Amino acid sequence: MYSKDGENYFIVDAHVALWDARPENQLNIHGKQFIDCFYDYHRNLSPESELWPYEEYLYYGGERLMRDLFAEGYVDHAIFQPARLGAFYRNGFGQTEEAFALTRQHPDKLTYNHSWDPRYQQKGLERLRRDAERFQLKGVKLYTAEWKGDSRGYKLDDPWTYRYLEACQELGINNIHIHKGPTIRPLDRDAFDVADVDKAATQFPEMNFVVEHCGLPRLEDFCWVATQEPNVHAGLAVAMPFIHSRPRYFAQIIGELLYWLDEDRIQFSSDYALWTPRWLIERFVDFQIPEDMTEYAPITVAQKKKILGLNAAAMYDIEVPAGLGVAEPAVV
Amino acid sequence: MSGGTWERSARAALDTVFDPELDEPITDLGFVRSVTVTPDGALTVRLRLPTSFCSPNFAYLMASDAKDALTALPWTRDVVVLLDDHHDSDLINRGLAADAGYRGTFGAEAEKDLEALRLTFRRKAHSAAMERALTLLLRADPDLTEEDLHGVVLGDLPDAAASGALLRRRAALGLGVAPSDPVLVDEEGRRYPPGEIPLRLRFARAVRVSIDGNAHFCRGLLRTRYPQSAADQSPRAEDFATAEQPVPAGELLHLTAPPKGYVS
Numbered sequence: 001m002y003s004k005d006g007e008n009y010f011i012v013d014a015h016v017a018l019w020d021a022r023p024e025n026q027l028n029i030h031g032k033q034f035i036d037c038f039y040d041y042h043r044n045l046s047p048e049s050e051l052w053p054y055e056e057y058l059y060y061g062g063e064r065l066m067r068d069l070f071a072e073g074y075v076d077h078a079i080f081q082p083a084r085l086g087a088f089y090r091n092g093f094g095q096t097e098e099a100f101a102l103t104r105q106h107p108d109k110l111t112y113n114h115s116w117d118p119r120y121q122q123k124g125l126e127r128l129r130r131d132a133e134r135f136q137l138k139g140v141k142l143y144t145a146e147w148k149g150d151s152r153g154y155k156l157d158d159p160w161t162y163r164y165l166e167a168c169q170e171l172g173i174n175n176i177h178i179h180k181g182p183t184i185r186p187l188d189r190d191a192f193d194v195a196d197v198d199k200a201a202t203q204f205p206e207m208n209f210v211v212e213h214c215g216l217p218r219l220e221d222f223c224w225v226a227t228q229e230p231n232v233h234a235g236l237a238v239a240m241p242f243i244h245s246r247p248r249y250f251a252q253i254i255g256e257l258l259y260w261l262d263e264d265r266i267q268f269s270s271d272y273a274l275w276t277p278r279w280l281i282e283r284f285v286d287f288q289i290p291e292d293m294t295e296y297a298p299i300t301v302a303q304k305k306k307i308l309g310l311n312a313a314a315m316y317d318i319e320v321p322a323g324l325g326v327a328e329p330a331v332v
Numbered sequence: 333m334s335g336g337t338w339e340r341s342a343r344a345a346l347d348t349v350f351d352p353e354l355d356e357p358i359t360d361l362g363f364v365r366s367v368t369v370t371p372d373g374a375l376t377v378r379l380r381l382p383t384s385f386c387s388p389n390f391a392y393l394m395a396s397d398a399k400d401a402l403t404a405l406p407w408t409r410d411v412v413v414l415l416d417d418h419h420d421s422d423l424i425n426r427g428l429a430a431d432a433g434y435r436g437t438f439g440a441e442a443e444k445d446l447e448a449l450r451l452t453f454r455r456k457a458h459s460a461a462m463e464r465a466l467t468l469l470l471r472a473d474p475d476l477t478e479e480d481l482h483g484v485v486l487g488d489l490p491d492a493a494a495s496g497a498l499l500r501r502r503a504a505l506g507l508g509v510a511p512s513d514p515v516l517v518d519e520e521g522r523r524y525p526p527g528e529i530p531l532r533l534r535f536a537r538a539v540r541v542s543i544d545g546n547a548h549f550c551r552g553l554l555r556t557r558y559p560q561s562a563a564d565q566s567p568r569a570e571d572f573a574t575a576e577q578p579v580p581a582g583e584l585l586h587l588t589a590p591p592k593g594y595v596s
Contacts, residue, residue: 033384033419040383044549044556150440182387186443190452191387217353217546220456220538246548252541259534295537 001324002074002308004285009305010324012312013078013277015177015212015237015269018065018099020091022058030147031088042274045241050279060273062102070109073270073277076309077318079111079139081177081212087147100135111316113139113177118160119148125167132171138316140173141212145181145191153184156196157203165204175315176200177235179212192218194225201229208315210267213238214257223260233315234261236307237271240280243287251289255296263303267312281308302326338369338407342377345401352453353390354547355460355570361547362554362565363394365416374410375402380561381418382553388420392427392437393446399428455519458501460543463536464570465494466515478533482526487511497570544570 002009021035039057056064069075080103082094096114103112112135116128131137145153154161156178168176184191194215201209214234215222226232234257242250257266268284270277285304289296305326313320346367349358358364358379365378379395399413415424427437435442469489470476486509489495499509507513507521514523516532524532547568555562 030384030419033417037383037385040553040556044552152441182385185441187389187392187438187441188443188446188449190449191389217542217549219542219545220535223538224535242545242549245552246545249541249545249548253545256538256541260538 001076002281002285004282007285007301007305008324009074009281009285010309010313010320011075011077011277011281012268012309012316012318013069013073013075013270013272014210014267014312015081015235016065016069016078016272017080017082017093018060018062018095018102019083019093019273020059020095021089021093025089025091027088027090031085034085034088034093038274041238045245046275047244047279050276052273057273062098065102065272066106066109068276068278069270069272074281075109075277077109077111077313077316078272079113079312079316081113081141081179082115083141083143083179084115084117084146085143111138111318113137113141113175115141115143116164117146117148118154118158118164119151121160125164128164128167129171132168132173137171137173139175139177140168141177141179143179143181144196145183147183151185153181153191155184156200161200162203165200165207169204169207174207175210176207177210177212179237180215180218190218192221194218194221197232198225198229201225201232205231207231208233210235210315212269213271214253214266216253219253219256223256226265227260230265232261233265233267233311235267235269237269238274240268240270240284241275243280243283247287248290248293250287251293251296254287254299255289255293258299258303259296263306264311264314266307267315268308284308335369335371338373338375339367341405341407342367342369342375342402345405346377346398349394349397349401351390351394351550352450352457353387353543354550355453355457355543356547356568358394358398359564360566360569361551362558362561364564365558365561373407374412375408376412376414377402378414378416380416380554380558382550382557384417384419386418386550388418388424388438389446389449391415391418391420392424392434393450395424395428396434454501454504456539456543458498458505458507458519459536460540460570461494461498461501462515462517463533463540465489465492465498466533467537468492468494478530479526481516481533482514482523482529484515485511486513486515489515493569544568 002011026032035058039054069078080099085093100112103110114131114135114137116124178197180192182191194211197209197211208231210233211222212235214236216238239253270280289298310320310325343359346364347357347359350356351358351361363379363381365380368376377398381391395413395415399411402408402411413428415421424437434446466481502509517523551565
């Protein structure tokens with residue numbers, strides 16, 4: 001919980017990771033390229049006081065994660081959203097066993113989402129059923145630019161993806177987090193385009209589709225889809241740290257999201273360990289749309305409370321302590 | 333011609349090569365790492381991008397456009413374009429050396445060509461330019477409403493950089509540039525119904541916010557990755573309308589030295 005100016009904020013960090021990118025886990029040059037890309041994001045968008053040394057960034061372990069999120073970071077509950085990246089890392093990028101063990105130790109604080117890949121077809125479907133039971137899954141994280149053999153990506157509206165989504169629905173895994181990446185087949189098209197999310201969201205109206213980093217670098221395509229599909233949500237991974245380096249751009253992102261979606265479909269996340277939650281939460285609570293940006297309405301305390309935790313808590317049935325919700329408008 | 337003249341000529345040719353996604357010349361973005369001409373006129377250009385994981389299709393487009401622009405110069409003979417430090421560097425550099433084309437370079441991952449991708453981003457660039465010009469007009473004239481924009485024609489726009497920029501984007505799409513042509517139009521140059529104007533302007537704004545945001549992020553990441561690239565970047569031309577207040581010097585970390593063991 002974070003408190004400021006007499007207001008209390010229940011915090012759900014909806015996208016965190018426990019990764020291992022150390023050289024001994026790198027399968028090839030792409031493993032190094034990938035974590036270096038993350039580290040440049042971290043260096044480019046962090047305040048100087050929040051910078052991590054490269055060595056720690058490669059692997060930080062569960063103890064540091066618990067400290068950064070819960071002891072120092074005001075977070076009440078966090079959701080693991082692992083990327084497998086099996087073509088780049090021997091034991092995968094997201095550390096399944098370590099993250100799941102941590103979740104079992106702290107079930108009140110952590111939720112473990114797993115991933116699947118429709119290109120494993122029938123075998124992967126069977127695996128999904130076992131994983132759903134073992135991890136008690138409520139959600140999954142899909143990275144559409146995952147490399148697998150000759151293929152370097154898949155789409156949400158591929159026939160096999162639909163079969164996996166059907167299985168998810170049947171298993172009660174209703175929260176589908178989507179992370180778009182740069183490769184997809186064929187390369188003729190824009191890999192960041194979210195048109196496939198639109199189709200899947202229409203096909204599965206009872207499931208939630210959370211598009212991570214709110215569609216960036218295609219904020220406009222995302223907003224256009226989300227305004228028409230009520231089950232499409234915005235995850236703020238990667239968008240949050242612009243609050244420091246480009247506050248006016250951050251204001252525009254939030255302004256656009258509040259305009260095209262609504263305050264109930266936006267979820268805070270630090271994208272840990274890309275960034276740590278503490279400074280992001282402090283700055284977001286202090287944040288306001290600049291006065292000269294008259295095209296956007298000012299952001300309210302109630303909106304901030306929803307974004308920082310209440311929206312994700314509702315999606316994941318996370319109990320919000322009494323007094324930390326927002327007064328709902330009276331039903332007329 | 334001397335070596336210096338050759339290099340200037342090559343850089344001028346590279347000024348015409350655009351990052352389609354950011355709608356800016358690769359020279360202004362700092363993507364040109366080096367231009368080398370040997371005494372007998374063999375030309376080598378090295379390109380660099382903000383991350384190893386920039387989209388390979390855009391990376392290829394820029395590199396192959398660069399090779400085309402340099403090969404078209406009357407004095408060039410041997411032209412080598414190399415893309416550095418990208419996850420597909422080997423693939424793309426082999427394809428460029430062999431003049432294999434897009435399909436020859438990417439094989440089964442390529443279906444047809446990249447022209448549809450190019451068109452998508454020309455249209456986005458036009459939307460953004462349209463929004464910049466119209467927002468400028470709205471700010472300058474408090475009596476003008478968004479609904480009034482239906483009747484605004486190119487001749488109504490002020491003599492400002494934003495207006496010239498819009499004309500260039502229209503020309504690139506084959507849209508009319510006559511003073512009597514309407515400003516707020518779709519990708520085919522058609523006026524929107526008056527009732528849709530606020531929504532269409534709003535969407536064009538989302539496109540503009542997206543492109544401007546990406547451009548700043550990519551420029552920043554390039555400086556983080558290659559600190560020496562800061563000196564090669566020119567200010568973004570589109571910032572005239574919606575300048576970001578710069579964070580005070582020293583706050584941003586693009587000039588810090590990379591830690592040991594980090595840069596490959």
